[in-house]
Amino acid sequence: MSGANRATNAMLAAAGFLRHGRGAGLQLVAVALGLAVLTGALLVHTLGVRFERDLARLVLEGRLEVLESARWNRPTTTRTS
């Protein structure tokens, strides 16, 4: 079986799953997608609170130089020098 045929069969199987049982499969996938979005939002929110906690610790411990150093090492920082 060629790659194109396999892909076509997989798409047909997925479509069949979604339509099956008056859309039961579709409902299940919708629940999964909704949960994935919720998980993503929860992850971002939790990281935000953790960031504030880390900041509070650095301020309390007088180690704000760690923050400055972290700014230069985060993945998205663009260095111009």
Add this chain to the structure above:
Amino acid sequence: MTSRWSGLRTAYPRTLAGVVLGIALLLVTDLVLVYERLRYGRELARSSAAMVETERRRVAAIAASEENGLALAVELARREALGDTELHLAVDVQRSLLYLQREGARLREMRVRVGGPAAVGSPHAVVLAPPLGKRWVTHVVDASYPWIVPEWVYLDRGLPAPSDREIPEALGPLTVFLDGGAILYSLPAVGPLSDAGYVLPGSVRAEARDLDAIRENLTPGMAVYFH
């Protein structure tokens, strides 16, 4: 209704199992995230309570001004895993654990008891609470150190305070004094602290064998992080 799902299970057993497994994994992840969120919130509240107003404003200002806070949060989390490059102690007050660690590597984990906050002394009571943030070891003494037991310790314990309160070994075989007045000690055999159910307010009591095991590493100037 039941036939819809049983039909789906019959027609697509593996796909259905995969989707259900995915949903279960997402639910477990959500539960873990909610637990962590609550824990971070509690720790943040404790830190905020220990700050003065200007420090609180500083934290809020930095958090609000960060354009890419998420990436910075990830980098800080990574650094926390790396930790201090010097050998240091860390006290997790909530979990009652003391760590000897360097660069995030935990060399020893020790169970401790942290003395809760208490208002001591009279007529002007002072609240002694567990430290928060960074402290330093000022000096380390052995059993021969003649500690003059403060009068408030006897009062706090409901014991009559003797006139001579200089008691050798009143803090156990090895004691670590920190700046700010907190003490890291172990259960002594004599004196008012010899009750296993009592921990000196604002201080930390460890097992004598644990302190003895890390004795060589305890030096003045060593950092102790309370969080």
